[in-house]
Amino acid sequence: MSPTRILTGLGGHGVAAVFDTGKDGPTVLFRAELDGLPIEERNDIAWSSLTNGKSHVCGHDGHMTMLLALGRMISRQPVACGRVILMFQPAEEDGSGAKAVVADPAYQEIQADWAFAIHILPGRPFGHVSTCAGLINCASLGLKIKLGGKTAHAADPEDGISPAQAVAELIPALDALGQGGSLDANFRLVTITHVKIGEPSFGVAPGEAEIFATLRTTGDEGMEHLETMARTLAVTAAE
Ligand SMILES: [Zn+2]
Known part of the structure; x- marks a missing residue:
């Protein structure tokens, strides 16, 4: 299954891939951030920033990779009903991006019943996911x-x-x-x-x-x- 639609320019630089099964069901949105920070990355890992003075030191490159992998899984194993939206959201660092995406008229077409996001956390063992009841971030x-x-x-x-x-x-x-x-x-x-x-x-x-x-x-x-x-x-x- 390929995305049935790809919306671009949502709230600025946002991109949303829509997998619509055409069958009744909830709309479930998964979100990753797109933006980096004005910080020079000084290390020699293979995925180090190639842009001078700017880098993805908050891990949003990792989030995008995870969301793309989910897209690949859905294309190989399509969902049974409803819609899945993969939302690549701009400008998380200053808080303006989510607001702009939700305010964009094009977003009305992909309003989600459920929205999920994760954030990487340094220090966790490889392959582990943590969660808890209630609030996680302030x-x-x-x-x-x-x-x-x-x-x-x-x-x-x-x-x-x-x-x-x-x-x-x-x-x-x-x-x-x-x-x-x-x-x-x-x-x-x-x-x-x-x-x-x-x-x-x-x-x-x-x-x-x-x-x-x-x-x-x-x-x-x-x-x-x-x-x-x-x-x-x-x-x-x-x-
Ligand atoms: Zn972040």
Whole structure:
């Protein structure tokens, strides 16, 4: 059995292969991500990235290979009823791809009754699959805080507005919002991933700063709450 249809350009770069048996039954979707990361891969494994400065270090190349293998199995041993969709989803890393695919009008034709995905996990023995009841991965949100002030000569810092003090306050305050712990409804984790103040010089008092933080919760409600608290902290520190 070959795919009865192949949809391309779904939500950007998404590709969906549709195996339609023409018989009544559920639509079951299996999904793999397509995207890589702007990270240079430094190793000499056979499947190492060939593109300078970019690689599949989150394992999405492995996920695509698994999904293609499932396609090969279905072509050799067709399913009895309903439809199977192999969904290659773009832009997983920044969270925008799934939303864009689902919002694409073409997706309405392949809406799934069931959707399945897996993610590789380093450290598991070869050939093993792990799962558990309930939640496995957290919701995550990237928060970018940009603080704007005014640069000044380092000899006259009082002529400028430096964001350094606000950054110094924000780092422990953001950290304190979410300390992790067990994965229950109250789980909150804030990880500061990047901080920059001014430029690397000795002559200029900084006029701008940025902080990147990743927020993690076990549900959407908790995320809304955590995001609001983080935003409030940023606004208060900037005043
Ligand atoms: Zn990933």
